[in-house]
Amino acid sequence: MSSKPTMRDVARKSGLSIATVSRVINYPGEVPAETAEIVTAAVRYLNYRPNINGRRLKMTHTRTVGVLVPTLANPVFATSVQGIEQEANEEGLTVLLTSSNYDPEREMGAVSALLNNRVDGLILTLANADNNPVVDLLLAEKIPFVLLFNQPERADIAAISVDNAQSAFDITNAMIAKGHRSLVMVAGQFESSDRSRQRYDGFCRALDQAGIEKKHLVQVRFGETDLVEPLRDLLLGPDAVTGIVCSTDMLAIAAISACRAHGLSVPGDVSVGGIDGISVGGLITPKLCSAVQPTQQMGRQALAFLRGLIKGQTNPQSLLLPHHLSDGDSIGSIRGSSRRRSSTRV
Amino acid sequence: MSSKPTMRDVARKSGLSIATVSRVINYPGEVPAETAEIVTAAVRYLNYRPNINGRRLKMTHTRTVGVLVPTLANPVFATSVQGIEQEANEEGLTVLLTSSNYDPEREMGAVSALLNNRVDGLILTLANADNNPVVDLLLAEKIPFVLLFNQPERADIAAISVDNAQSAFDITNAMIAKGHRSLVMVAGQFESSDRSRQRYDGFCRALDQAGIEKKHLVQVRFGETDLVEPLRDLLLGPDAVTGIVCSTDMLAIAAISACRAHGLSVPGDVSVGGIDGISVGGLITPKLCSAVQPTQQMGRQALAFLRGLIKGQTNPQSLLLPHHLSDGDSIGSIRGSSRRRSSTRV
DNA sequence: TCTGCCAATGTAAACGTTTCAAATGTTCAT
DNA sequence: ATGAACATTTGAAACGTTTACATTGGCAGA
Numbered sequence: 001m002s003s004k005p006t007m008r009d010v011a012r013k014s015g016l017s018i019a020t021v022s023r024v025i026n027y028p029g030e031v032p033a034e035t036a037e038i039v040t041a042a043v044r045y046l047n048y049r050p051n052i053n054g055r056r057l058k059m060t061h062t063r064t065v066g067v068l069v070p071t072l073a074n075p076v077f078a079t080s081v082q083g084i085e086q087e088a089n090e091e092g093l094t095v096l097l098t099s100s101n102y103d104p105e106r107e108m109g110a111v112s113a114l115l116n117n118r119v120d121g122l123i124l125t126l127a128n129a130d131n132n133p134v135v136d137l138l139l140a141e142k143i144p145f146v147l148l149f150n151q152p153e154r155a156d157i158a159a160i161s162v163d164n165a166q167s168a169f170d171i172t173n174a175m176i177a178k179g180h181r182s183l184v185m186v187a188g189q190f191e192s193s194d195r196s197r198q199r200y201d202g203f204c205r206a207l208d209q210a211g212i213e214k215k216h217l218v219q220v221r222f223g224e225t226d227l228v229e230p231l232r233d234l235l236l237g238p239d240a241v242t243g244i245v246c247s248t249d250m251l252a253i254a255a256i257s258a259c260r261a262h263g264l265s266v267p268g269d270v271s272v273g274g275i276d277g278i279s280v281g282g283l284i285t286p287k288l289c290s291a292v293q294p295t296q297q298m299g300r301q302a303l304a305f306l307r308g309l310i311k312g313q314t315n316p317q318s319l320l321l322p323h324h325l326s327d328g329d330s331i332g333s334i335r336g337s338s339r340r341r342s343s344t345r346v
Numbered sequence: 347m348s349s350k351p352t353m354r355d356v357a358r359k360s361g362l363s364i365a366t367v368s369r370v371i372n373y374p375g376e377v378p379a380e381t382a383e384i385v386t387a388a389v390r391y392l393n394y395r396p397n398i399n400g401r402r403l404k405m406t407h408t409r410t411v412g413v414l415v416p417t418l419a420n421p422v423f424a425t426s427v428q429g430i431e432q433e434a435n436e437e438g439l440t441v442l443l444t445s446s447n448y449d450p451e452r453e454m455g456a457v458s459a460l461l462n463n464r465v466d467g468l469i470l471t472l473a474n475a476d477n478n479p480v481v482d483l484l485l486a487e488k489i490p491f492v493l494l495f496n497q498p499e500r501a502d503i504a505a506i507s508v509d510n511a512q513s514a515f516d517i518t519n520a521m522i523a524k525g526h527r528s529l530v531m532v533a534g535q536f537e538s539s540d541r542s543r544q545r546y547d548g549f550c551r552a553l554d555q556a557g558i559e560k561k562h563l564v565q566v567r568f569g570e571t572d573l574v575e576p577l578r579d580l581l582l583g584p585d586a587v588t589g590i591v592c593s594t595d596m597l598a599i600a601a602i603s604a605c606r607a608h609g610l611s612v613p614g615d616v617s618v619g620g621i622d623g624i625s626v627g628g629l630i631t632p633k634l635c636s637a638v639q640p641t642q643q644m645g646r647q648a649l650a651f652l653r654g655l656i657k658g659q660t661n662p663q664s665l666l667l668p669h670h671l672s673d674g675d676s677i678g679s680i681r682g683s684s685r686r687r688s689s690t691r692v
Numbered sequence: 693t694c695t696g697c698c699a700a701t702g703t704a705a706a707c708g709t710t711t712c713a714a715a716t717g718t719t720c721a722t
Numbered sequence: 723a724t725g726a727a728c729a730t731t732t733g734a735a736a737c738g739t740t741t742a743c744a745t746t747g748g749c750a751g752a
Contacts, residue, residue, distance in 0.1 A: 051462070052463050053402040054403055056399040057399045057400055071428065072418065072424040073424065075421060078419065085443075085444070089444075095443060095444075116398045117398050117399075117440065225629060253630065257629040257631070283600055284603070285602070285603070285631060
């Protein structure tokens, strides 16, 4: 007997029927203690473990949820997955994880694979939530899903996010409040992230409100961490900026590094702010100023939300969680003289 | 017809048998182009997607691998999972991800859940690879598995890792070479990570070789990022250290932060070195000196390795990948005067 | 003793695949 | 015309569960 023991084997061993065994395993309460004991003894003796695939085939639901994130390399997504996992674990749900690498093309393939697995529902962070074929597919097939970090325009889609535009608005304002008038936003490419665009909108709104005309934008491929060249002109050129607003903390950390590489100090010469609130931001020097979102909590919420949808709860609601500005020291007051000196130095 | 279309539906629609449909889907080459066309038309028309659970039940293998990591919050593991995912994706394998949160108790539960899913094999990063009940279970059940980051004592277990002791030895030596004689290692608790212990061993070996008697050790819970108190005495006390070797880069970043909090500069007053080589280490100031392991590559390798075992390749081999020291500037030459000044300053 | 009821257990039919063995058709040399 | 050889296709039996329904037996009430 080399193959794995099945329920039938347990039944034979315990002299009971396969149905009783099944009941002992799934509804322990509905079976007399003695029989349960016999069965569990056989289970232990044979080292039996239920084949979940048999169950999944029979049952209408699989107690499995699919998760799609752009990448695990950015701690903001890794942390959200942690939250999802925790909550899933507590509920005895299995998580199927995939990543798109920010590639809209791969999103469909990944979701397709998840659907083939007959997941009960999905948690997705999409490149672009609006006009997305994946969203259309899911709606058409009536598969419950929750968007995470996306802020779709349509109101009938469940989504958990912070207010992206407002986050960017706030961090930008924090710089403006310190006297900065010449700012650039460093953002991931808009095609790869609607968050990027929304955050850029918030950045622009803040500048507009302050009556600042000049709006610089530097876009980089996702995963790129070398900002030395992309920022050269804006840091050293004739109309050099004094503040860099980054659409993610990862970019902010890279921006600080680039400033240093150009001989500029942060926040002495240039101020830098980020968005996301990844934990490492609080450990580096200067401590990163960021619009912090409750990332892990958002993951948990997303799963809780999804469970509701799976249970049949209708009318998906979007949830905008509050963000807050962290008290870092990567944003400083403008000091015209210091900035001039360092920019002429090169 | 609200329920999902099945293969039977496709067969009916295309006027062919269910067996032919199956063949078109699984072995497209072995079927005349015309019939294939008819079938795929029906598939498209019905929006049919194969139910993987049906297949998994019938087949002996599931084309699914289970992955267990301590946490995704540490980029070193997140990155390795990225590597695993990439390779799995290319092979059309599904990844089931779980995390133990460094808790040995939870390892068994997590692996058990993965086995219930009938994964074809496992990639595990265990708290402690030696005398581990999970390892025993897997060996007993003859489930292929590969350890990642673990360096087990037994030679008959497949494992992919760098040489942990040697990594620590090298980074420690780098400090000694700069004149440091008073060193501490900051490590995660040994019960939660055999890597920690192995790295501590390497640290000790380097000190021994240099004839340094005093071996300081500070152990912290995993996930802990506040080292201000744990390091207070060793940074400010009478026999303050000049160098901190950390068993992970995350700890190293936290250690640098703690030094700053105590008014000490890195590397001016204290040198700090890490192990792992997480990417953010290269972006912060000072650039982190670290014993770098090819994390993502290790993930890919682990999966490639696992595929071999699943295919029946016997005699699992361990693989020690090379590490290298990164050229950072968190390790500086000893400057007795400077160190004294700053330590008396407080 | 019989009836009816209830608790405990068992029987058997799915669930959606894959795949072996068998059936059907087609081609071609004889 | 016959049948061998082959290319296609099909029927049907698993795979390991869950669960509606049937069966069993014990026991209370008459």
